[in-house]
Amino acid sequence: MRITPLGYALIGLSVTEPRTGYALRKVFETSPLGAFSSSPGSIYPALAKLVKAGLLVHVSATESAKPIYTVTGAGQKAFIAWLAAPVEVEDVANEVDNVLLRFAFHEAAGDNADTSQFLFSFKFALETHLKNLHAFMASEPGEALSNHGRLAVENGIGGYESQLIWADRALNVFSKHKIGGPK
Amino acid sequence: MRITPLGYALIGLSVTEPRTGYALRKVFETSPLGAFSSSPGSIYPALAKLVKAGLLVHVSATESAKPIYTVTGAGQKAFIAWLAAPVEVEDVANEVDNVLLRFAFHEAAGDNADTSQFLFSFKFALETHLKNLHAFMASEPGEALSNHGRLAVENGIGGYESQLIWADRALNVFSKHKIGGPK
């Protein structure tokens, strides 16, 4: 059974701190990170599915009757695997948001996720993708691209370059802990 | 009936040049613009829906039997309205891709869409959104945001700032044609 980004986000939040369904919804409502809907129609079914898959459990606190979602061992394992997977070119090409979601949750994994390694793979994927975009620009016969077309592609290039700059800055922060190169 | 981004993309491509369904699919397969799937299961149903809505017509060329999709008057009208609508803050917050798609298609609309006006509204929306993000950062008590959290928000800010720079550059290109201010 495939886990969606929303599913991983729910697991990640539960790893950081077990919460009720409502509390999870509130996080999506107030946090600027992650563009997930906070509607009950998305959260509750997603939670139920994760419980059925054995990644979350719905436990009741000893005294009060408020049931909260907590991560199982299988949930932990799936979560770590998701975090640690190297960033591929396709990831940066059409789901950079997911990459950033993963990065943000590296915190919840503590030492289990190698953030420097992750950032190196991100950087490498960005460089590869940028190379592809430049190649596309070069391959187009000068007149083929109008002002609009050229600017649109340049917009994409600018965005990826800014990601590259960010990745370097982030690497600076995390390289203190560990020295490593691209996988 | 609501038209999806894919629908507008199909209309826009048909405005530029009437094509067969297969030709439209090929565009999505080869162009780096727009992250739309080129699978038949998405394109053909979408085209059928647009035809049923009266925005496209499926015409056969006079001699050959190859039927191609062409835009109707209603299709033109809906397309122009989509292009010309000012960019709102919510647009930049979670669907910048759509904004760029609209920009790219301004070309197909010729003089019917005021690109400078559009870019001004984009810039304004970006500035507003950036103000919101900075406000969020400031509202967080210093310790609340970890390295990961702070860097993730900074990634977002960096991205929007690069969009802002792009918007200025694009405005430079289009301001030759028309001088205007934000709406």
Next chain:
DNA sequence: CCAACCATGTAAGCTGTTACATGATTGA
């Protein structure tokens, strides 16, 4: 002739959305 590509579609299934329904708790 046969593989590869052109070309169009349908069916099942998954996700998420909107809207509705329900009831408990809490503060003015």
Next chain:
DNA sequence: TCAATCATGTAACAGCTTACATGGTTGG
């Protein structure tokens, strides 16, 4: 008490994906 918020869910629907089905054309 009454409005607002807490809290959980369901039902209908829209949209896209994967996979399958089908047949025509073309080049080696």
